[in-house]
Amino acid sequence: MSDKGSGGNIPRYDRDFLLSPAKRNQVIELWEVEKFGRDSFSDPDAVALYGMRPADWYAKGVRILARTALEAVRDPLGDLIGGAVARVAAGAPQGSAFGVVDCFAGSCNGLYSILRHLPGAEGIGFEVEPAIFEMSTRNIASLGAPIHLAHGDFRTLLGTHRVPAGRRVVAFHAPPWGDALSREAGLDLGRTKPPIAEIVAAFEAVYGSRPILHVVEVHERLVPGPLAALRAGFDWSDLQVFDMAGPTGRHGVLLGTRRWGG
Ligand SMILES: C[S@@+](CC[C@H](N)C(=O)[O-])C[C@H]1O[C@@H](n2cnc3c(N)ncnc32)[C@H](O)[C@@H]1O
Incomplete structure (x- = not known):
């Protein structure tokens, strides 16, 4: 064999x-x-x-x-996430341009998948682990991907590596889940590392006057309280669970906009 x-x-x-x-x-x-x-x-x-x-x-x-x-977000899931983002992006005013930010870039494949669905968009990724940062830097260079990957904690990089003015911001959030996913309760968005609300607040501090679409990778089962609190902070939101089983269950996205308009 x-x-x-x-x-x-x-x-x-x-x-x-x-x-x-x-x-x-x-x-x-x-x-x-x-x-x-x-x-x-x-x-x-x-x-x-x-x-x-x-x-x-x-x-x-x-x-x-x-x-x-x-x-890594593997291609079948990445494609579904990218497709969901593209459908929201299609509702933006004609001629809109986009910048996609992934604070937990890892392999960059989640970010790359979203970019493939948004022609002309540019990506910014942050990765704190040196070994992963170096590997992904080499990989995106060999692919010629339109991604700028920076090394460090997103909290210090978000304000210094910004989506150029005039582009709408798409923020992809797939932080480590740690022990936030339990068999009994599902995924607690208030216990990811860091909690999703903290990441959203960091984006508001930097992009508080810009149209922004938050894209949160989620599990099919979610603890209701933190989910409701997060959705209450968005102007519009939509929860989508994809018809594709993974080892721990189905995944999906919570989409939420601020100042997106029409
Ligand atoms: C679940 S993985 C993300 C996978 C990614 N979406 C992909 O497609 O490969 C989470 C990544 O976030 C990184 N990370 C965790 N905390 C971070 C932080 N505070 N700032 C930047 N990167 C962080 C981890 O090192 C890890 O590579």
Whole structure:
């Protein structure tokens, strides 16, 4: 068999193995990406990124860390998120231009997916982990993606790396969920790291007079209180759950606008 993982000593490529301390920050080879897809999703092409299956992005020079195979927004979800954003963007005045900001950029594939649905848009990403920042910087350069990725905490970068004046702001929020997702209660948007309301407030402090669309990656089950509080702060909002099952359930987006107009 071509799968190197068929040998006796090679572990099953699942969540626990890829996030283990020894493995998580290692660059993984193509056979490992495909083995993870096969072991965890019964699909060697499960880690589709940047509009390509693994063999194709690998051939273009894209490399990922073990943890990224798990943490990245993979293409099928990214496409659904991008499509949802594009439908809201279509309601903006004709000729509008957009800048997309992702404070938790990781692989940049969530950001890249949204940009693919907004022709002419430019992306700004922030990433605090040096190993991920370096990997993604190389990857977006080899793809020629219209993304400026900055290294550091979004709290210090948001005000200094701004969407140019005249562009509408699209803010994508997929922070680490940590223990905010529980089997019993679902996802608590007040307990992500940081809470979504804190991220929205940081954007208001920088873009308080600009039209802005917030795009929050969510789980199909949400703790009602923090969700309602967040929605109350938007002029318009819409919750969409995508018809695509993931390992922990279906994901979706909460879309919310301020000053978006028509
Ligand atoms: C769930 S992953 C995001 C995955 C991303 N959407 C993608 O498509 O690959 C969250 C990322 O946010 C980064 N991060 C966490 N806290 C941050 C902060 N305060 N500022 C900037 N990046 C942060 C983490 O290092 C991690 O790479």
